[in-house]
Amino acid sequence: MNASDSKSFCRVNRKKRLTLRDIFEVELRPGLDEVVSKQNPDPHQQMLAPGGRGHDDETETSEANAYCTVKSVQEEEKRFVIRPEVAFTPNLGKIFTGQSVIITCVVEPAVETSIFLWYKDSTHLDIGEQSFTIRHTQIYDSGTFQCRIPTGNISEGVSLEVISGYLILQVPASVYEGDDVFLRCHSWPGYSVRRTMFYKDQLELNPSVGDSGLLFKNVKRDMAGKYRCVKKAEQSRVATYSDESFIHVRELFSIPKIRVTPNPVMEGDRMTLTCYTDLNPLRQNTRLLFTFYRDGLNVQRFNLSNKYKILSIQLENSGNYSCEVKTSTNNVRKKSKEIHIQVQGCVLA
Incomplete structure (x- = not known):
């Protein structure tokens, strides 16, 4: 048998270690430690190890027996926590x-x-x-x-x-990363003033919209803080009124995490990388784009899919993988931590 024949024989006949994620569809039932396979619904034939944590346990099977995937307990719980x-x-x-x-x-x-x-x-x-x-x-x-x-x-x-009172500093009740935020030093109708001053943490800021407004574009999380405005009465040189408000900048979407299936990855596998992030429910209409990197080089351009697939992975595809998420307007971008993927060579029969 020559080298090419050995490699082909290895791909067809090898066995690999697959997690339950690769084999069964878990139905979350509080208090039950059983995993019921959609291929074989008999719970006595498919059992988890003690503790019932499907995402941690492993079993050995051939590729031909892998019919469905398992959902982790954390993912199932998340579906029900609103x-x-x-x-x-x-x-x-x-x-x-x-x-x-x-x-x-x-x-x-x-x-x-x-x-x-x-x-x-x-x-x-x-x-x-x-x-x-x-x-x-x-x-x-x-x-x-x-x-x-x-x-x-x-x-x-x-x-x-x-x-x-006479004066309020109006700020949005809800502010998210990437928003344009307008601060309005609003006085009671009929109250005349001759100058408006804005401050953040005692630092004076210059009004950017007329005399009574301050506009911040594409705000970041570090824009959070205590803001204050002061107005001087037009009829008096000494009378002043002020008000302050706190701006809390909420997260638009979480820092992405990258996951790989199957795990471990063996030569010839169909590998899928998934980039997970949580978009704030108040901004569900925000359009997110995803991209992937290996060893810092882009392997898939930004698009709507949060998955990157290699149909038959090879040893040279090993490396450090990460993903990045951005809004379609490009005003908020976040990158995941890298994960190292070492493609394992198959064992010849």
Whole structure:
């Protein structure tokens, strides 16, 4: 048998170690340690090792017996953990008394529910709708609002402050990476001023929109902080009014993680790299693009697919792989950590 015949024989007849991820479809059932194969539904013929952690256990089989894939326990749990978010319309955390605001509980588009639970300052509200309106707000309408659905976790609190004073610094209640953020030093109608000053952490900033506005384009996480505006009364040289607000810049999508299947990777395998990231549910319409690198060199250009596949991987494909995610507008980009993939040579029969 010559070398080429040996290599062909190796590809056809070799056995490899496959994780349960390569073999079975796991159905998550709390309290059960069994994995039921869609190919063979008899739970007594397909059992996990003690502990039932399908993503950690391995079995030995030939390629011909691999019919389906397993979903990790973490991925299955994630499907059932839903955390909504509270949104204000207009998107302002501070308003004057008498103004109106619409408060909405935002969930992922795939979630189907008609029951919403609302809380203000941790006290349950008698509201069952997804959104409600507070008209002609008063100071007592101020508070921190949260929502949840029966099958999910409670949202983070979002604060509304209703002011009856002369001046408020209006900032968006929800700010995300890549947003353009407008800060408005808003005075009560009829209140005349002759100069507006902005500060962040005691550092003076120059207004960029008229006399009463400050615009930040493509904000980053480090733009978070305490902002303050000051206005001087036109009728007086000494009378000043000020207000401050805190800007929290939320993550648009998480730092990506790259995973490989199968694992380990053997010569001749069909290898798939997947780039995982979590897009914030309030920004589900954001278009994300994905790219992949090996040893710092691009192997797949940016596109909508979060997968990179090699149909028959070879030893020379070993290396350090990573992925990068960006918005279609190119204003937010994040790169994963590298993972080392060592392609293992097959054992000749």
